Structure formats: C-alpha cells, structure tokens
Amino acid sequence: MTPAIELTRLRKQYGRRTAVDSLDLRIEPGSVFGLIGPNGAGKTTTLRMILDIIRPTAGAIRVLGEDPRRGGPALRRRIGFIPGELRLDGRMTGRRLLDFYSEVSSPVTSGTIDRLADRLDLDLSRPVHALSKGNKQKLGIVQAFMHEPPLLVLDEPTSGLDPLVQREFLRLVTDARDRGQTVLLSSHVLSEIQQTADVVAVLSQGKIVAEGDVASLRLGAIRRVRVGLAATNATVIREQLGALPHISELDVRSETDIVRVSATVDGDIDPLVKWLAQCRVIDLAVEEPDLEESVLRLYGEPSRPETGERDA
Incomplete structure (x- = not known):
C-alpha cells in the first residue's frame, strides 16, 4: 500500500x-x-x-x-x-x-x-x-x-x-x-x-x-507526586522513599502533624503506591509533566530554534 x-x-x-x-x-x-x-x-x-x-x-x-x-x-x-x-x-x-x-x-x-x-x-x-x-x-x-x-x-x-x-x-x-x-x-x-x-x-x-x-516510548512513565502524610518523622520518611526505585527530585518537609512529600517518579509507580499503602495519606496528587519535559527527560536537550522559524 x-x-x-x-x-x-x-x-x-x-x-x-x-x-x-x-x-x-x-x-x-x-x-x-x-x-x-x-x-x-x-x-x-x-x-x-x-x-x-x-x-x-x-x-x-x-x-x-x-x-x-x-x-x-x-x-x-x-x-x-x-x-x-x-x-x-x-x-x-x-x-x-x-x-x-x-x-x-x-x-x-x-x-x-x-x-x-x-x-x-x-x-x-x-x-x-x-x-x-x-x-x-x-x-x-x-x-x-x-x-x-x-x-x-x-x-x-x-x-x-x-x-x-x-x-x-x-x-x-x-x-x-x-x-x-x-x-x-x-x-x-x-x-x-x-x-x-x-x-x-x-x-x-x-x-x-x-x-x-506511546507505551513503548515511555512518554507517560514520568509523573510528579505530591502527598501529605499523617506523620512527624520526616527524616525516616526521606530515607525510606529515597531507597525506592524510580524516585528522584525528592523533597520531604515537616509541618504540624503532617509530612509533605514531593517527588518525581520515572518508571513503575507501583513500589511507591505499595509504600503509601502502609501510611495514613491525607492528600495525594499525581501529575504528568508536559510533553516537552517528558521528551527532554527521555531523549535529551533540544537544539536552538533556527533563524526565521518559530519551531525549526
């Protein structure tokens, strides 16, 4: 054809x-x-x-x-x-x-x-x-x-x-x-x-x-996760989450009776979900980065736009 x-x-x-x-x-x-x-x-x-x-x-x-x-x-x-x-x-x-x-x-x-x-x-x-x-x-x-x-x-x-x-x-x-x-x-x-x-x-x-x-290119494999946990020991949580696979850009902060966690998951999210199942979760948000960020993470930095072209 x-x-x-x-x-x-x-x-x-x-x-x-x-x-x-x-x-x-x-x-x-x-x-x-x-x-x-x-x-x-x-x-x-x-x-x-x-x-x-x-x-x-x-x-x-x-x-x-x-x-x-x-x-x-x-x-x-x-x-x-x-x-x-x-x-x-x-x-x-x-x-x-x-x-x-x-x-x-x-x-x-x-x-x-x-x-x-x-x-x-x-x-x-x-x-x-x-x-x-x-x-x-x-x-x-x-x-x-x-x-x-x-x-x-x-x-x-x-x-x-x-x-x-x-x-x-x-x-x-x-x-x-x-x-x-x-x-x-x-x-x-x-x-x-x-x-x-x-x-x-x-x-x-x-x-x-x-x-x-799309599935084979893993374009949907990168996610940002924000979660609030009913806990007070941010140090232990940081160590445990840091030991999980596919976790990066990890940020753990203590507030009054709550630990706020943000992280990027690049790959299988299941280990994180299973870890969260052991905790009392106050709130949870999972977001995709935009397409351009996904591509940059997976395939490297872009070239500079060419002269005279919006998107050369």
Missing part, C-alpha cells in the same frame, strides 16, 4: 544551521501519526516541507503518492491543514469565510460546516476580526476538516481551545481515522498523543530519536 507520507533523507539547512537532518519517515494510510519533540526540534519545518510551503535542501518527499513540488492545487485540495500560527482576520463572518474556503477546496457536503460548527460550539454569524483566539482556532479546524480530505496535517491544533472543545476535537480526529483518513498531528499535549496516535515519532535536533507507540 502506498504510504500517505514518505520522507527519505530529508534535510533543511538555514545557512550553517541544520533544522532537519536526514529524516526518514513513513506514515501509513488511515492512521494517526504523532510528531512530537521540544521547541526547536524541527517539527514545524518538517510539516512546512511536506506541504511545499518551504523547499528542502536535500532529500525526497512523497505525499499521497505525489511529489508536493509538482502536485499543485490538485494535491493541496486533498490535504486539510491547520498551521501552528493561525492568522485569521477580516470583517466577513465566519460562515462567509468558510464558504470561500469551500470554493477553493474539494467539494463540501451540504450541512457539514454547520455540523462541525455545532460540535465545536462555534458561532458562524460573527465577524472574524471579533472572534477570540479560541474561536478563530475553531474556524481553522472546521476549514481543515470540512471537505474530508484524505490527509490532515495539524500543527498544534488545540492551541487556545478550552478543555471541552479539546475533547471534541480529539473525537473529530478519531472519526477521521475511522473514515480512513490519515492524520499527522504535531502537539505538545501528551494526552492528545496518548488518546489518538497510533504511532509516534520523537524529533530532537532535527532527527528522529525514537519511533513507536
């Missing part, structure tokens, strides 16, 4: 700086592919080359079986795109803007725009310039999804959205995959990747340093 996207030894240089370095990538049709990494890793540069917004220094790109440099408008109509920095303005209403986009994209089935707007709680009667950042982002989502393209390329698509709308967006992604569409999703939000992506590639310093499913 022809891959939806295939990159072969793709490279992009800005002068002496290398933003993307010999990138090989294959995305199968009908899948959700997560592209993640810290700022400056090369994610946005890669997406822009896939869409022929910028040209690579070297290497080959195939999108839906075609070279994007030669595919022209016919290929672009088969792609839905949300840029990382969406800029929408003007006095026309959201509906008129989407009607305009529908004339230059592939045909849009009657009622699809209203259905998507309802799902995202988007008022199409308001002028675009009067919309909040979140509502402009909703407009961007509708224009990308409305013609049900074979390929969706989404760069930080939930920026500015409230949690309920983020959840509905993830359902849109899942629905698209169920219809056989391919989704390339670049995100800093770990939960988005965990809930939607079939395969994930971790980009660092312009190179793929890991690829696989």
Whole structure:
C-alpha cells in the first residue's frame, strides 16, 4: 500500500544551521501519526516541507503518492491543514469565510460546516476580526476538516481551545481515522498523543530519536507526586522513599502533624503506591509533566530554534 507520507533523507539547512537532518519517515494510510519533540526540534519545518510551503535542501518527499513540488492545487485540495500560527482576520463572518474556503477546496457536503460548527460550539454569524483566539482556532479546524480530505496535517491544533472543545476535537480526529483518513498531528499535549496516535515519532535536533507507540516510548512513565502524610518523622520518611526505585527530585518537609512529600517518579509507580499503602495519606496528587519535559527527560536537550522559524 502506498504510504500517505514518505520522507527519505530529508534535510533543511538555514545557512550553517541544520533544522532537519536526514529524516526518514513513513506514515501509513488511515492512521494517526504523532510528531512530537521540544521547541526547536524541527517539527514545524518538517510539516512546512511536506506541504511545499518551504523547499528542502536535500532529500525526497512523497505525499499521497505525489511529489508536493509538482502536485499543485490538485494535491493541496486533498490535504486539510491547520498551521501552528493561525492568522485569521477580516470583517466577513465566519460562515462567509468558510464558504470561500469551500470554493477553493474539494467539494463540501451540504450541512457539514454547520455540523462541525455545532460540535465545536462555534458561532458562524460573527465577524472574524471579533472572534477570540479560541474561536478563530475553531474556524481553522472546521476549514481543515470540512471537505474530508484524505490527509490532515495539524500543527498544534488545540492551541487556545478550552478543555471541552479539546475533547471534541480529539473525537473529530478519531472519526477521521475511522473514515480512513490519515492524520499527522504535531502537539505538545501528551494526552492528545496518548488518546489518538497510533504511532509516534520523537524529533530532537532535527532527527528522529525514537519511533513507536506511546507505551513503548515511555512518554507517560514520568509523573510528579505530591502527598501529605499523617506523620512527624520526616527524616525516616526521606530515607525510606529515597531507597525506592524510580524516585528522584525528592523533597520531604515537616509541618504540624503532617509530612509533605514531593517527588518525581520515572518508571513503575507501583513500589511507591505499595509504600503509601502502609501510611495514613491525607492528600495525594499525581501529575504528568508536559510533553516537552517528558521528551527532554527521555531523549535529551533540544537544539536552538533556527533563524526565521518559530519551531525549526
């Protein structure tokens, strides 16, 4: 089966700086592919080359079986795109803007725009310039999804959205995959990747340093734990917790009749849970670090952003 996207030894240089370095990538049709990494890793540069917004220094790109440099408008109509920095303005209403986009994209089935707007709680009667950042982002989502393209390329698509709308967006992604569409999703939000992506590639310093499913990459294995214990001997607790595996950044402090503990768990949390079961726990919070921190912990420091690129 022809891959939806295939990159072969793709490279992009800005002068002496290398933003993307010999990138090989294959995305199968009908899948959700997560592209993640810290700022400056090369994610946005890669997406822009896939869409022929910028040209690579070297290497080959195939999108839906075609070279994007030669595919022209016919290929672009088969792609839905949300840029990382969406800029929408003007006095026309959201509906008129989407009607305009529908004339230059592939045909849009009657009622699809209203259905998507309802799902995202988007008022199409308001002028675009009067919309909040979140509502402009909703407009961007509708224009990308409305013609049900074979390929969706989404760069930080939930920026500015409230949690309920983020959840509905993830359902849109899942629905698209169920219809056989391919989704390339670049995100800093770990939960988005965990809930939607079939395969994930971790980009660092312009190179793929890991690829696989979320579980195999251990992206959810790092957690911050804060707990209050009905105890007074902080020294003993510090010694016991320090002897447990996977514990780091341990901080133990005594308060009146309570010991406050904070720690980072990098790996199996079960030993800590079993230790806590022996104590009287007053309060407990377990949090994931953000995606960028997870990637940095697992795969090292990012490169510096390239000149002229938001996320080279």
